[in-house]
Amino acid sequence: MYEDVRRIGPLTATIPPLEVAAAERALGLTFPPGYREFLAELGLGTYCTVVMTFGPAMVMERVQRDRQVWANHYYWKNPEVLPQAELAYCVMTARTIEGDQIVLHSGRPESVYILPRQVLEIHELPGDYRRVLDWIASAGVLYKPIQERYFQSIPSGDTRATQGGEPGTG
Template sequence: MKPEDVKVVKGPLVTASAEEVEALEAKLWITFPDGYIDYVTRLGEGYLSDFIRIHPPWRIDKEVDAWRRERAQYWFWDEGPPLLPKARAVECVCIGDTLNGDQLVFHPSRRDRLFVLPRQQCEVFEAGPDLLSAVDWMLRSGRLIAGARRKLQFEAFDSRLEEPDEDDDDDVFGDPVEASDRIKTSTDGLIGEARVWADRRRVHRRADRFFADYLNRGMTRGMTAVRQCEALVFEAETASGYHLGYMAIYKLIDGKTKKAVDSIAFHYSDDGFMGAGPLP
């Protein structure tokens, strides 16, 4: 893949300057992988092939510390070859992700090895020796999405217009504002923010692991769970205020008849509670 081969279908481009890249390298004591500066100065921030987002310097600078803390707290990739142990992963820099929640990272001491932390799998993938090779692998290897995406189309956007208030990094939605003031108040913006909240807490992976155990015992042995719908919900107000939670409705499928036999609600709370129960 080459940036010049990409067709821009939505602009204007939101590019970074070489000086911005170099300033962040100096601040973090890193050198970005080959291809990164070419990508962000030519294409900038946006969606590639409606799937990949390479993070510009301003987003990396804002999120790197929180991302490392999250990896220290939540680590799911212990299966497969030991390509990236957790001890090194918490020192990595996340330079991109996908709309499915897969994360593209590199370690400052080995910028010629880019890794993917997939959302739906529990092993680390090695994506390539430079950014453009890694992007090509993510689009065409078939490990992250079924089938290869060959159309290199780009839709620009500016994440700085969609960020929460600086004084409340944990509040996904931020304070109420006029619709004309913030993109996030649109329906698409709210859905996007909800996906970010869910992705950061790995709720799909938590649900998958919960049901892997739940469906391996008792009357549910041999069944499969298929997610039907999902939503972020406000939990009951407490002394400290409202809390966000996640809820999804799963249909239980009999392994022999392939028919739905029941529905069950999975719930995850931001305070760490996780469980499931029958629908009322």
């Protein structure tokens, strides 16, 4: 599924599909098509130097904290797409370098939502992880379009990605 993505350096932190399945059961949701494959084929790291995908352990570690933040801070201007109360059923699976949040709703597996940090409109995209990543990288809505698709693993030994911290944040 990600054969065309150029790897920069060795893949150091791939996630087995069974770990993703266990997180789905624990969270009561189904990750979108392409998420499991992304973690199994590429692992933890950055896609096109823009998107940091979280592993299941990090998603589960952050879920309560993220929901609390969303309950207290909602500034998007199109609540018809994803009302604030519905964020109580969401989990963040990735974040961009600018802080845009990629979230899933447990009751809406057909969609993935982008909660932009600097734009006031939530984006709803079809629930296919590869399409979401490519939209972020190429649509020109959040970032200047990136033509080449590439991935860089987190440094070997950077355990924050599996223990709930954000890799690369010190």
